[in-house]
């Protein structure tokens with residue numbers, strides 16, 4: 001199905017984020033259809049998009065919440081996620097954040113270092129609680145994705161290196177407020193070569209056996225997130241291939257009877273349902289190129305500037321002859337460029353331009369650089385009762 005804007009789009013101030021909740025529904029349902037028969041639990045990574053109507057949808061489909069800050073834990077609680085469905089990850093959890101999550105008695109802390117375990121133990125003792133922990137290991141598996149969003153290599157700051165695991169286990173044995181419930185790994189994001197998940201599974205199998213040899217049984221394995229989407233074909237590949245993703249773990253992960261497997265997906269669940277809608281302010285013709293200067297910039301969607309990421313850009317107002325444009329924003333940075341040599345129908349001031357696949361790591365990474373105001377979020381598709389149209 002090709003993309004179209006709602007009838008009132010032209011009357012709205014731009015830029016704005018447009019979310020298709022019907023597509024979000026289909027995507028969440030597809031993820032659950034692939035996960036449930038394999039007895040895998042999907043946690044949604046709030047960092048991808050934490051807007052209330054999105055979270056309401058996620059909760060309605062019975063996913064858990066993967067949080068990476070105290071504010072995300074709070075948002076998950078406020079949205080109605082049960083504490084036992086909330087996991088708190090992150091390489092630098094502050095005392096205040098840990099205390100908040102402890103007080104809520106969330107299901108699990110994904111701990112990333114011995115240093116963090118010591119602090120968690122102290123804070124749990126002060127609250128007279130026991131905290132469940134999963135050790136985030138750094139499996140040194142190359143996710144074959146952009147180096148900025150690779151997280152599971154020895155050079156990355158995340159997780160406990162395999163060579164440090166024995167020492168961390170010895171330490172854990174001295175921390176009475178902590179209960180080891182599992183292991184966790186997350187090797188990166190926007191992963192399209194699914195074979196890396198087989199490599200990750202085999203690594204986790206080795207670690208699991210190694211832990212069992214030392215007397216630790218694990219009720220829980222968390223394999224992280226990272227499933228990529230098709231940024232080039234948001235219409236024909238609107239819903240990612242969750243079957244193929246879950247099948248990889250089904251085939252390669254050695255599960256013990258009754259053991260829970262969690263995944264924490266962000267991008268694959270919400271990216272395709274979000275679109276930046278903007279207007280052309282000027283078409284500036286220079287010696288080398290034509291610039292289509294939009295009223296949206298890196299302040300609304302930073303991914304192209306930060307990672308050189310591709311997003312499909314479409315002119316929704318023109319059917320003229322096709323020409324090449326550098327599509328840029330108004331911010332005083334040369335990296336404020338959404339795409340170079342983009343083929344679009346002849347473009348004029350006032351045309352509506354959409355930047356697709358922006359539902360994940362779009363609005364959440366927005367800034368008010370240049371004192372820009374936050375873009376509005378608009379939702380189409382059936383909105384759950386009690387959910388406001390705009391956030």
Ligand SMILES: Cc1ncc(COP(=O)(O)O)c(C=O)c1O
Pocket residue numbers: 045048066089151186188189190224225226227264265266267268
């Ligand atoms: C620990 C952790 N879990 C889950 C995610 C979600 O990843 P994705 O949006 O690629 O599914 C991330 C982000 O990469 C992460 O760092």
Ligand SMILES: N[C@@H](CCCC[NH3+])C(=O)O
Pocket residue numbers: 047149189190303360361
């Ligand atoms: N923000 C990144 C992904 C990082 C995921 C969080 N570990 C992106 O836009 O692709």
